[in-house]
Amino acid sequence: xxxxxxxxxxxEGAFPDDVIPHIAAHAREAELRVKETETSLLVTAxxxxxxxxxxxxxxxxxxxxxxxxxxxxxxDYFLHIFDHVAPGLSANGDWQGDIARxxxxxxxxxxxxxxxxRVAPSFLRIEMDCADTKRLAEGRGMHFSLLLPPEGRVxxxxxxxxxxxxxxxxxxxxxxxxxxxxxxxxxxxxRFTFDLFEHDGGRVTAWARxxxxxxxxxxxxxxxxxxxxxxxxxxxxxxxxxxAVRRILTQSGPGRRGRVLMEVGADDDICDLxxxxxxxxxxxxxxxxxxxxxxxxxxxxxxxxxxYVWIAAEKALxxxxxxxxxxxxxxxxxxxxxxYYWEA
Numbered sequence: 255x256x257x258x259x260x261x262x263x264x265x266e267g268a269f270p271d272d273v274i275p276h277i278a279a280h281a282r283e284a285e286l287r288v289k290e291t292e293t294s295l296l297v298t299a300x301x302x303x304x305x306x307x308x309x310x311x312x313x314x315x316x317x318x319x320x321x322x323x324x325x326x327x328x329x330d331y332f333l334h335i336f337d338h339v340a341p342g343l344s345a346n347g348d349w350q351g352d353i354a355r356x357x358x359x360x361x362x363x364x365x366x367x368x369x370x371x372r373v374a375p376s377f378l379r380i381e382m383d384c385a386d387t388k389r390l391a392e393g394r395g396m397h398f399s400l401l402l403p404p405e406g407r408v409x410x411x412x413x414x415x416x417x418x419x420x421x422x423x424x425x426x427x428x429x430x431x432x433x434x435x436x437x438x439x440x441x442x443x444x445r446f447t448f449d450l451f452e453h454d455g456g457r458v459t460a461w462a463r464x465x466x467x468x469x470x471x472x473x474x475x476x477x478x479x480x481x482x483x484x485x486x487x488x489x490x491x492x493x494x495x496x497x498a499v500r501r502i503l504t505q506s507g508p509g510r511r512g513r514v515l516m517e518v519g520a521d522d523d524i525c526d527l528x529x530x531x532x533x534x535x536x537x538x539x540x541x542x543x544x545x546x547x548x549x550x551x552x553x554x555x556x557x558x559x560x561x562y563v564w565i566a567a568e569k570a571l572x573x574x575x576x577x578x579x580x581x582x583x584x585x586x587x588x589x590x591x592x593x594y595y596w597e598a
Contacts, residue, residue, distance in 0.1 A: 257302070257318035259325040261351035265313040269340050274308055276339040277332075284331075285591050300395070300480040302328040315347065322352050323360040323389075327477075329353075330420050344419075353418035359474065362401075362412055367469040368445060370462055375522045376493060378450045378462050379437065382473075388441040390476050396501055398448075398475030402430040402461055411472050430457045433477060433595075435497040449497040481505055482591055484562025487512040487533075490550060490575070493523065494595040495566035502564070503529040512556055517546035517567070550575050555583045562589055569594035 270276065278290045278297075287298040295306040302319035315332070319325035329349075336344040354360055363386040373379045384390070390398065403409035410423040423429055437447040452459050461471075481502060482489075487510065489499050496516060503514070511532035518524065520541050527535060538544045546567060551574075555563060563585050565575045576592040579585040 255320065257320060259319045259322045259352040261317045261325055261329060261349055261353050263315050263347035263349045265315070265336075265343055265347045266311055267340075267343065267346055268311065269308065269313060269343070273313070273339055274306065277306060277335055280335045280338065282587075285587075285593065287587055297332075299328055304328060304332055313343070317351075322354060325352060326354060326360050326414075326418070326420070329418070333419055347417075349417055354414055355416055355418045357414055359412050359414055359420050361476075362472060362474045364411070364470055364472050367465045367467055367471075369467065370465050373449065374525050376452050376519065377496075377525075378452060379447055380450060380462060380465070381445060381447045383444060384446055384473070385444055387439055387444050387446055390436070390446065391439040391441050395476030395480060396435050396498055397433050397477040398436065398473050399477060400432050400434055400448075400458060401472035401474065402432075402457060403471070404428065404430075409470070409472070412474070429472065432458050435501055436476075437497060437501065449500075451493045451496070482562045482564045483560075484512075484556065484589070485510060485560040486556040486558045487562045487564065488515070488553060488556050489513070489564045490515040490546060490553075491566040491595075492517040492546060492568065493519070496525075498566060500527055503527055503533065506530050506533070513553070515546060515549050515553070517544070547571050547574065551578065555579060555585055561585075562591075564591045566591075566593045566595050569597040 274290065274293065274295050278288050278295055281288050281297045289296040293308045297304045301324035302317060305316045307314045317325055317329055319328060333344040363384065365382040365384040368381040368383050370378055370380050404426060407427060410427040413421050415421050434448045437449055439446045450458060450462050489502060491499055499514065499516065506529065508530050509532065510530045514529065514533055514535045515538060517538040517540060521539060524537050529535065536549065538546055538549060555561065563579050565572060572592050572594040579590055
């Protein structure tokens with residue numbers, strides 16, 4: 255991978271003794287690859303790498319990324335971690351390098367509603383007009399963040415401050431943020447679509463049910479959750495993961511093999527999932543008393559050296575699945591992705 259964008263910073267101050275392992279723990283929780291020593295850290299993300307070195311009262315950070323937008327996203331993420339592990343640290347660094355400042359974020363754009371229609375009993379498909387679709391399609395991420403302004407207020411969108419950090423509107427102008435998976439990106443027509451799992455009381459559900467053609471919202475992306483590697487795979491999730499699983503399957507080569515475990519509420523929620531011929535699909539129906547965990551608790555890991563486990567669902571379930579597949583069954587950091595899409 256070629257890294258074309260770079261940034262460095264030196265932080266000075268009194269750091270907690272566990273600053274390096276604490277940063278490493280956050281990175282591992284996000285399913286990033288980590289190499290850690292007592293005084294240094296190397297974190298590899300899909301589009302960037304971050305090196306951190308501690309020497310007495312200084313912390314040196316270097317970020318290398320494939321392009322400036324990826325650098326901005328990874329840098330924002332690590333500054334967020336710094337705020338947790340050493341409050342006040344993130345404001346002390348003098349950043350140098352390929353950093354955009356005093357403008358809208360490089361990964362942000364506004365989009366407008368083109369149409370909303372039902373594709374399943376519990377899912378709406380939403381089509382957006384987006385002049386930035388070409389950039390989104392060139393990224394490797396599957397996801398984006400939808401940014402909804404408060405009803406009845408003129409939107410205030412994110413900005414990069416003088417140090418290049420993304421500043422989100424707060425107070426009465428706070429944006430509602432939710433992550434979704436692209437279903438289709440069409441740069442030629444400057445459009446994309448995504449699917450929304452409906453649930454009463456949800457902010458985005460309420461917005462989508464009333465959305466009219468031309469309504470403006472914001473998005474940032476593409477986000478994390480790269481397409482999983484592996485020739486033999488186990489994919490598992492609930493409704494919230496269904497759009498991501500669908501896109502993974504459509505991007506899978508014809509020779510891919512393995513299992514797909516999908517939990518939904520009722521038989522009416524079963525839908526067509528085009529997939530390679532070697533991928534077995536099991537629908538798990540909650541109103542029959544079936545659960546995704548019951549299947550994952552006994553599922554064998556994929557066989558062979560080129561294997562991968564991908565699981566996305568509720569937080570507690572994902573943590574149990576991660577402990578089983580990582581700790582008990584030996585699925586290594588490069589062989590699995592475990593992400594919670596919601597929390598009970």
